[in-house]
Amino acid sequence: MxxxxxxxxxxxxxxxxxxxxxxxxxxxxxxxxxxxxxxxxxxxxxxxxxxxxxxxxxxxxxxxxxxxxxxxxxxxxxxxxxQGGLHQHLLPNVQVRVNGADRAGIVADVTEALVARGFHILELESDVAGGAERPLYIMNIQGYCEATLEELGEALSGLGERGVAVDVSPVDLLIG
Amino acid sequence: MAILDILRLPDPRLKQVSSTVERFDAALRDFVADLEETRLDGPAAVGIAAPQVGRFQRIVIVDVSGRPKTPNHGYLVLINPEILHWEGFAMGREGCLSVPDYTGNVMRATQIRLRAQDLEGQTHEYDMEGYEARAVQHEIDHLDGLLFVDRVVSRRTDLYRRKVYAPRGGQGR
Missing domain, CATH: 3.30.70.260 (ACT domain)
Incomplete structure (x- = not known):
C-alpha cells in the first residue's frame, strides 16, 4: 500500500x-x-x-x-x-504578458514559441476583455526559463507582426 | 558572532510592533553583526529585520547590491527607518525567511524617500527605487508587525495593468 x-x-x-x-x-x-x-x-x-x-x-x-x-x-x-504532495513549489523567473484582438490560435502561437526555448509554464491565466464588439484577449503567464529575456523576446517577435502584443519581463522575487 | 534563530509564522511575536532604538552602543553593533550573519546564512535574503530574530527594536539590514542591474546603496543598516515620501506602485513577488516555502504577489511603492539612522546614530536620507525600495518596505513592515502575507494580492489582480500603477505618465510600458 x-x-x-x-x-x-x-x-x-x-x-x-x-x-x-x-x-x-x-x-x-x-x-x-x-x-x-x-x-x-x-x-x-x-x-x-x-x-x-x-x-x-x-x-x-x-x-x-x-x-x-x-x-x-x-x-x-x-x-x-x-500523485505528489505539498511543498513542491517551483519559482517563476519570467513573466509573459500578452494581449491582442481576440482570434483563434493566440495561446498556441505564444506557448509553442515559449516551449521551444525550454519555458516551463507554472501559472497561466487568461481573459477576454473589451466587450462583445471588440473582444480583446489578455493572457498572463509566469514560468521558469533558463533562456535570457532577449532570447525569449526574439522567439516571440513574430507575434507582434500578427497583431499580438507580448511583453516579457523578469519576476522579481525578493526574500526578506 | 552568532547565527540567530528566525521566528516563523504562526509565531505571534512577529505581529509585535518594535520600539525605537535609543542607545547606539557596542551591544547594538554586536547585535547587528549577528543579524547580518543570520541574513547571510539563509536562502539569499536581501534583507532582515530585528523582530525576525526576536529582538523588537527598529533595526533592519538591506543589501541588494548582489543583484545585477539594480540601483542600490550597498549594504545598509537602517535604524529607526521612516519613509518620508512614496510614489508609484508595482506588483512584485516576495518571500520571507519567516514564511518558508511560500511566495506571493505584493504591491509596493516604486520610489521612496527614506530617513534612517546608522550604527553611530547619524541621520541619513536616501532616495530609493525599484527592488531596493521594495526590500526596505518589506523590512519596515516587520517593525510594525506586518508580514508580506498580510499584503498578498491575487495573481489575477495583475491581469489588467491600469495606468494608475504608473503615475506621472512616463513609466508605463
Missing part, C-alpha cells in the same frame, strides 16, 4: 452562487479530511475549484459526504487520486 497516494484532487464545477466553498468545505471537514493547495476561479460565470483533499478518509466516504451538497447546488464533481 506504500504507493497509495496521500491526496485526492477534488474538482467541482457549476453555476456560481455565494456559499459554495463554505458548504463544500464543511462537508469535507465532517469526513475528517484536511485540505492542501486549492485554486478557485470564476470562469464564464461558473464556479470552478480544484483542491487537494487528504486521503485520510476513503474516496467513497468523501463522495458520500459531498453528493448531497453537489446535487443541491448543481455541481459536477470529480475525485481522483493525486
Amino acid at each position: 506504500s504507493d497509495m497516494s496521500e491526496w485526492n484532487l477534488l474538482t467541482l464545477v457549476g453555476a456560481d452562487r455565494p456559499g459554495i466553498v463554505a458548504r463544500v468545505t464543511r462537508a469535507l471537514y465532517g469526513t475528517g479530511c484536511t485540505l492542501g493547495e486549492a485554486s478557485m476561479l470564476r470562469l464564464g460565470g461558473n464556479f470552478t475549484i480544484m483542491m487537494m483533499v487528504s486521503a485520510t478518509a476513503s474516496e467513497q466516504s468523501i463522495r458520500e459526504a459531498l453528493q448531497p451538497v453537489a446535487e443541491e447546488l448543481g455541481l459536477r464533481l470529480h475525485l481522483d487520486p493525486l
Whole structure:
C-alpha cells in the first residue's frame, strides 16, 4: 500500500452562487479530511475549484459526504487520486504578458514559441476583455526559463507582426 | 558572532510592533553583526529585520547590491527607518525567511524617500527605487508587525495593468 497516494484532487464545477466553498468545505471537514493547495476561479460565470483533499478518509466516504451538497447546488464533481504532495513549489523567473484582438490560435502561437526555448509554464491565466464588439484577449503567464529575456523576446517577435502584443519581463522575487 | 534563530509564522511575536532604538552602543553593533550573519546564512535574503530574530527594536539590514542591474546603496543598516515620501506602485513577488516555502504577489511603492539612522546614530536620507525600495518596505513592515502575507494580492489582480500603477505618465510600458 506504500504507493497509495496521500491526496485526492477534488474538482467541482457549476453555476456560481455565494456559499459554495463554505458548504463544500464543511462537508469535507465532517469526513475528517484536511485540505492542501486549492485554486478557485470564476470562469464564464461558473464556479470552478480544484483542491487537494487528504486521503485520510476513503474516496467513497468523501463522495458520500459531498453528493448531497453537489446535487443541491448543481455541481459536477470529480475525485481522483493525486500523485505528489505539498511543498513542491517551483519559482517563476519570467513573466509573459500578452494581449491582442481576440482570434483563434493566440495561446498556441505564444506557448509553442515559449516551449521551444525550454519555458516551463507554472501559472497561466487568461481573459477576454473589451466587450462583445471588440473582444480583446489578455493572457498572463509566469514560468521558469533558463533562456535570457532577449532570447525569449526574439522567439516571440513574430507575434507582434500578427497583431499580438507580448511583453516579457523578469519576476522579481525578493526574500526578506 | 552568532547565527540567530528566525521566528516563523504562526509565531505571534512577529505581529509585535518594535520600539525605537535609543542607545547606539557596542551591544547594538554586536547585535547587528549577528543579524547580518543570520541574513547571510539563509536562502539569499536581501534583507532582515530585528523582530525576525526576536529582538523588537527598529533595526533592519538591506543589501541588494548582489543583484545585477539594480540601483542600490550597498549594504545598509537602517535604524529607526521612516519613509518620508512614496510614489508609484508595482506588483512584485516576495518571500520571507519567516514564511518558508511560500511566495506571493505584493504591491509596493516604486520610489521612496527614506530617513534612517546608522550604527553611530547619524541621520541619513536616501532616495530609493525599484527592488531596493521594495526590500526596505518589506523590512519596515516587520517593525510594525506586518508580514508580506498580510499584503498578498491575487495573481489575477495583475491581469489588467491600469495606468494608475504608473503615475506621472512616463513609466508605463
